[in-house]
Amino acid sequence: MPRISHWLATMIAATPMVIAGCGGAGTDTASTGPVQDKGKEQKPGELTTPDRRIDLPKANSVVKGEVEGGESKKPTPIAYLYPDECNSKAIQDEPFEVTVPLGLSPIAAVIPAANPMTKGKVELGKQLYFDQRVSKDATISCASCHDPAKGWTDNAKFSTGIAGQVGGRSAPTVLNTVYGRTMFWDGRAASLEAQAQGPVQNKIEMGDQSYQEIIERLRQIPGYRDQFMKVFGTDVTLDGMAKAIACFERTALSGNSAFDKYYYGDPDNAETFKQLTESEKRGMVLFGLRLKDEDPFKVDSSLLAKAKCTACHAGSNFSDENFHNIGVGYDEKTGKFADIGRWEISPPGAKNFAEKGAFKTPTIRDITRTAPYMHDGSEKTLEQVVEYYNKGGNKNPSLDANMVPLNLTDTEKADIVAFMKSVTGETIIVKLPTLPPGPDGKSPNPQDALGAPPKTAQEIRDLHKVAVAR
Ligand code: HEC
Ligand code: HEC
The missing domain is CATH 1.10.760.10 (Cytochrome c-like domain)
Known part of the structure; x- marks a missing residue:
């Protein structure tokens, strides 16, 4: 970026x-x-x-x-x-x-x-x-x-x-x-x-x-x-x-969230710049973004590949505007989705199994204000969302390749939540x-x-x- x-x-x-x-x-x-x-x-x-x-x-x-x-x-x-x-x-x-x-x-x-x-x-x-x-x-x-x-x-x-x-x-x-x-x-x-x-x-x-x-x-x-x-x-x-x-x-x-002020703001201009907390910064790297080069705070570079949220939540609006199956709404017992999402929309002759149970990547901007989460509102809190990703989502035949168990520590989970909260725009x-x-x-x-x-x-x-x- x-x-x-x-x-x-x-x-x-x-x-x-x-x-x-x-x-x-x-x-x-x-x-x-x-x-x-x-x-x-x-x-x-x-x-x-x-x-x-x-x-x-x-x-x-x-x-x-x-x-x-x-x-x-x-x-x-x-x-x-x-x-x-x-x-x-x-x-x-x-x-x-x-x-x-x-x-x-x-x-x-x-x-x-x-x-x-x-x-x-x-x-x-x-x-x-x-x-x-x-x-x-x-x-x-x-x-x-x-x-x-x-x-x-x-x-x-x-x-x-x-x-x-x-x-x-x-x-x-x-x-x-x-x-x-x-x-x-x-x-x-x-x-x-x-x-x-x-x-x-x-x-x-x-x-x-x-x-x-x-x-x-x-x-x-x-x-x-x-x-x-x-x-x-x-x-x-x-x-x-x-x-x-x-x-x-x-x-x-x-926009103009704490994250934006850190990421895009000018550190020499107190009006546009804001320092993130260490937890928010670790969360940011876990999410898939790099810290500013000039930031003296460093994190272990292995964190960058650990959760890879930016594989889908990419760009300035944190969405690749694409459709992914992350397993939400899949019932392992029946092997069915409550809602097949994108699959229903693609015309016959153009259907692709990856679209089964796939939904559009939503933005995470203002995420603290838009609970509950997911297309079916199945996750009430950001902590629950992160737990869901940590287990690698609900396994199903169309699951996106980026959905794998993440082995996050409790601190890392909290860091990702803290980062997402820092992307809340001004009121x-x-x-x-x-x-x-x-x-x-x-x-x-x-x-x-x-x-x-x-x-x-x-x-x-x-x-x-x-x-x-x-
Ligand atoms: C009864 C509640 C309800 C009302 C009233 C309503 N919406 Fe929606 N809106 C929804 C739901 C639910 C969806 C998602 C539907 C889906 O994805 O199938 C949606 C989706 C949308 C989206 C797509 C957003 C995105 O990110 O894809 C837009 C834009 C939108 N509505 C605007 C409007 C506007 C403008 C009006 C008035 C003319 C309106 N809505 C009235 C519930 C409502
Ligand atoms: C494979 C692509 C992909 C990856 C990787 C991914 N997401 Fe998502 N994310 C999505 C999609 C698609 C949805 C909507 C799914 C649904 O509603 O069924 C979503 C939904 C969400 C939501 C709910 C947003 C809302 O408005 O309801 C949050 C929060 C979120 N993701 C955070 C994360 C975090 C944190 C990570 C990294 C641990 C992550 N995502 C990794 C694609 C992805």
Whole structure:
């Protein structure tokens, strides 16, 4: 991992960005708001960013499967999904500068050209994220399960009522999902970019009445109509809703932890630097990272190869964005997984036994705030997680080769836990938005939806179609 000392640059400074009018970057010269620069030319259908390449056909087939699982078969009229035309003169918006906290890469590279960050969209997305009127009976919002005050999760083993939708999985954090290459534990949703470039529309054309209902409901809220006009130059649409929510989610960043201040901070600058404890440092090396060369504290070099967590929890967000079977949820008696994970998603003809019971490597950033752990919430504490790894996981035919008994001493286990705790980012208080009043003149209180259990599996499905259409 390269060591970079002065990361506290804004995204704008790091990479040029474009403010979009209608239809994304570079296509609309009439949009108001300052144009920063032309973004990198992105050819249609080419979904590469400097970091990664997305497999579009696979992504499409995944999305198709999800729609076929839906309940309603009637196609939603296009007018609810994406705008036919756009009034670029109505747009009043300006670029939003994201300050990337110490330790994270600039996020500009993972922002699709079709959905640049703007102030109006971030604000609109925040309202939609916290608005329970997005759900059918106006009881749950995204924040019910991804509550910023709970590490952007619900701190529950399973989100209640989730079974029909996801087969009993624990809500992952939204923090740093801007770096996510796929969404969900099994990666069944395409990346942000792939979603932004077409499959969403395809899937919806085949799709589901619920979009129409959601959008119709939001169109009855004058405050939303006005904001959509100002930021997109259109009426409320699913495309706009998903883009706005995505913009808000991209501001949910965790960095600038004690670890970051030690690892990336400048030791000569007390403001950016923090010394880790000896236990945290041993834990860091056990985890698979080297101490800073100039650190006079040395540890036995054999520790570096002992636990090798970075074999999977790699990079600045501690995830290789890949899928691994680490044995969670395997029942040795029946020889079966409670949830087969990635295996279910890969299309016939492309199935690989290593994907059986495999899940996406989650970040360990803000891990102290997101318990319980694993896709099934089966580990309550970090100590339990480390015990699980120490025994080499649950043996099964698809177990990842890096999962072997670790023979950690009690001190070493505690060191790894201490290190993971040191990767907890600074506390960011997200102020709840004031929601625009509905036709009855009343504004719901977003607080009412926090912790509210979801109602039906269908409702959760509907929410996620929006959530991943980004
Ligand atoms: C009922 C609880 C619940 C609600 C409401 C909910 N989510 Fe989720 N969310 C989950 C669960 C559970 C998963 C994991 C599902 C899986 O992997 O199969 C998830 C996954 C995600 C992911 C993928 C994260 C990753 O790292 O892969 C994102 C992003 C997300 N939700 C955003 C949203 C947004 C935006 C909304 C509102 C439109 C929303 N969620 C509403 C429970 C919920
Ligand atoms: C072979 C790849 C791999 C290795 C090696 C690995 N992990 Fe993981 N880790 C994963 C995957 C995949 C998951 C999610 C598994 C699941 O939910 O079924 C995970 C989950 C976790 C979680 C729970 C995160 C959450 O949000 O629920 C923690 C904490 C964790 N790992 C820490 C570690 C530590 C500490 C080590 C080293 C001792 C380690 N990991 C080694 C792949 C790996």
